[in-house]
Amino acid sequence: MGGTDGGAFRRMLRRLTSDVEVLDADDLSEGAQLSGARRAVECASGQEVTMLGRLRSVEFCPHDAEASLEAELFDGTDAVTLIWLGRRRIPGIEPGRTMRVHGRIAVREGRKVLYNPYYEICQAHTP
Known part of the structure; x- marks a missing residue:
């Protein structure tokens, strides 16, 4: 078995023995990376980022x-809190949606935050 075949076998074996949440996180992380988005785990305060999760x-x-709408975006590596100030609801912003967001990372109470991010609701990735 060559190096490439062994890697494919290891990936297949991992998929058969891993927890569904771990696999979902891996898929999210891979999708974000392939799209050119920044991985949440690599983001730091003050950076302007585009993320997918x-x-x-x-x-x-x-x-x-001031009231706000807050959402947790997970990209498979870490979570970022999205906060829209002065909003009660935004059509399409609901749990389970895949989104691309853009803004400047801040840190509030130890959590990564994007205030009033630009956003795009994306089609869900289906394997």
Whole structure:
């Protein structure tokens, strides 16, 4: 068996023995990387980034000063919180959606955050 065949065999064996969540994270990470998007795990505060991932949660957060819509975007490597200030709802922004977002990374309470990111809702990737 050559080097290429052995690698394919190892990948196939891993897919058969790995947890579904691990495989989903691998697929998300690979899709983001192939699209040219920045991996969330590599992003740091102050960087302007374009990311691709899936929304894990979306919630309206009423605060005293200003309400916001917050969503968690996961790209297979790490999660980033998306925050749209002054919004209660945005059509199409719902858990399970695949999105491409663009903005400048900030850190709030130890979490990576994009405030009012530009976004594009993408077609879900099907294997």
